[in-house]
Amino acid sequence: MQHSICIFGGTGFVGRHLARALTARGHRVCIPSRRPERHRDLRVFPGLKLIEGDVVHDGFVMRKALEGCDTAINLIGILNEKRDTGKEFHAIHVALVERMLNACREKRVSRFLHMSALHADAAQGSSYYLRSKGEGENRVHSATGIEATSFRPSVIFGRDDHFTNRFADLLRKAPVLPLACADSRFAPVHVEDVVQAFVRSLDRPATIGQRYDLCGPREYTLREIVEYLARVLELKRIIIGLGPTLSKLQAAILQHVPGKPFTLDNFRSLQTDSVCPEGDAVLREVFGIEPAPMEAVVPLYLRPDTLREHYTRWRRTARRP
Numbered sequence: 001m002q003h004s005i006c007i008f009g010g011t012g013f014v015g016r017h018l019a020r021a022l023t024a025r026g027h028r029v030c031i032p033s034r035r036p037e038r039h040r041d042l043r044v045f046p047g048l049k050l051i052e053g054d055v056v057h058d059g060f061v062m063r064k065a066l067e068g069c070d071t072a073i074n075l076i077g078i079l080n081e082k083r084d085t086g087k088e089f090h091a092i093h094v095a096l097v098e099r100m101l102n103a104c105r106e107k108r109v110s111r112f113l114h115m116s117a118l119h120a121d122a123a124q125g126s127s128y129y130l131r132s133k134g135e136g137e138n139r140v141h142s143a144t145g146i147e148a149t150s151f152r153p154s155v156i157f158g159r160d161d162h163f164t165n166r167f168a169d170l171l172r173k174a175p176v177l178p179l180a181c182a183d184s185r186f187a188p189v190h191v192e193d194v195v196q197a198f199v200r201s202l203d204r205p206a207t208i209g210q211r212y213d214l215c216g217p218r219e220y221t222l223r224e225i226v227e228y229l230a231r232v233l234e235l236k237r238i239i240i241g242l243g244p245t246l247s248k249l250q251a252a253i254l255q256h257v258p259g260k261p262f263t264l265d266n267f268r269s270l271q272t273d274s275v276c277p278e279g280d281a282v283l284r285e286v287f288g289i290e291p292a293p294m295e296a297v298v299p300l301y302l303r304p305d306t307l308r309e310h311y312t313r314w315r316r317t318a319r320r321p
């Protein structure tokens with residue numbers, strides 16, 4: 001069945017992959033964006049409409065984007081806030097979601113696919129990020145008239161991600177890398193596998209009401225991931241794992257650096273290992289997806305000798321204001 005889908009946050013890392021997959025299957029997609037001129041390349045996808053506006057501050061844009069749609073997908077999320085109070089996390093992960101649900105009811109959009117995060121938990125989450133994600137997810141699933149499915153991924157990797165590319169940039173610049181929370185565990189999941197889970201849930205009524213933990217096939221410590229990235233980049237680097245006190249100190253300092261590369265709230269999130277007790281079972285058994293390990297994908301976009309890597313790096317730097 002062909003759908004008409006509004007993707008909130010559709011210009012981001014996951015959103016761009018998802019928009020491509022949905023339009024390739026003939027679905028119509030509308031994406032509201034604060035800066036559509038930066039994402040003009042998305043217009044090459046057939047059936048994709050970009051509209052200008054800030055859904056966080058403008059309810060009219062939100063309703064306009066939902067006009068004529070049967071499904072809404074929410075990918076808007078933040079990892080940092082200006083002050084360490086939880087207020088911005090609540091505004092984006094809870095209050096904004098509540099307004100989306102109201103707008104969906106008003107526009108008779110009943111299907112809602114929601115991006116949460118692994119270990120999001122309104123009561124027990126170890127950070128503002130995880131608690132606010134948990135509360136947002138609860139609102140989605142208790143909303144009347146909404147057929148919701150939530151996705152709770154570990155860290156997501158892929159071309160243009162914010163994870164492997166960020167560490168790759170650091171490794172290129174620094175011969176010695178002091179690594180906070182080096183023993184934290186992750187089960188990185190490939191963006192195309194996450195996207196497939198969204199796409200396949202569209203026409204499966206059994207997914208309504210479900211919350212799915214999404215993990216990749218292998219678990220690693222952060223140190224193992226960074227060491228692996230250095231090998232892919234063919235760089236000899238010294239990686240120094242910091243203990244809890246120094247990790248927290250690094251967060252306290254870096255959260256005042258422009259761009260907030262690491263914050264106290266990130267530090268608190270990393271106190272919970274981002275792994276699934278059931279491994280990659282959800283992707284395999286619920287969605288019939290064979291999840292890709294990092295080793296099968298990362299060298300395709302990070303290896304220094306590939307033309308594609310030069311292009312990716314050029315695009316990332318060119319986009320900076």
Ligand SMILES: NC(=O)c1ccc[n+]([C@@H]2O[C@H](COP(=O)([O-])OP(=O)(O)OC[C@H]3O[C@@H](n4cnc5c(N)ncnc54)[C@H](OP(=O)(O)O)[C@@H]3O)[C@@H](O)[C@H]2O)c1
Pocket residue numbers: 008009010011012013014015032033034035036055056074075076077078092115116117118153154155156157162163
């Ligand atoms: N990436 C991961 O590893 C990962 C892991 C677990 C969960 N998630 C969740 O997955 C979702 C998508 O992640 P992503 O990595 O694709 O995010 P992203 O690249 O940062 O994209 C988020 C998009 O949201 C839009 N947005 C609108 N208002 C915003 C606001 N006030 N602040 C920030 N963004 C705003 C932005 O579009 P415009 O600028 O065009 O308006 C942006 O393109 C998020 O909810 C995230 O929490 C991600």
